[in-house]
Amino acid sequence: DGGITQSPKYLFRKEGQNVTLSCEQNLNHDAMYWYRQDPGQGLRLIYYSQIVNDFQKGDIAEGYSVSREKKESFPLTVTSAQKNPTAFYLCASSILWGQGVFGTEAFFGQGTRLTVV
């Protein structure tokens, strides 16, 4: 069963703790992305990676960290430095480029809802 899987679906964190969200894909995609979704603010890019062992900061990277040690996996750590971590987190993956230099469809995981308690 091919796809992109995020776990867990719901996650609760105490203030001051780091927590890691999992994202795994078996689509053989090179590119992977992490987005944060808050009501009324759309999908904001946290980090993205186009190849193993390389990643770039998105628009709201502060308080987050990632790693890309394997093509299939792109875990996101929400650190204690993130002041307002309660949100819905979405991971996505895509072929890096399709049809020459053009982009191609990004597939999303089902998301992880993180709540700070």
Next chain:
Amino acid sequence: GENVEQHPSTLSVQEGDSAVIKCTYSDSASNYFPWYKQELGKRPQLIIDIRSNVGEKKDQRIAVTLNKTAKHFSLHITETQPEDSAVYFCAAKWTAGTSYGKLTFGQGTILTVHP
């Protein structure tokens, strides 16, 4: 920097009417423009996309137009149905510079189709 602006934030139409959502992007170094639909509690899913080498693409009741000179693209839904009610996102993928490969989304449009 790379930015995608989407309007309107909410759109309410009667069943059978057309709906239009517009997006602008900040940098000409972008050549791929997808549109996603997100139903309540679900993941976003691609409904249509367009590449910068074409100006228009149509798929049944859905069409997308691209104006590269003006840096804007639009989603058109005709003969709307209640099941079209959802949040719609536009996006742009950057293909040059320090943001090579970056996929940026608009703020989303909540579309409500009244029966």
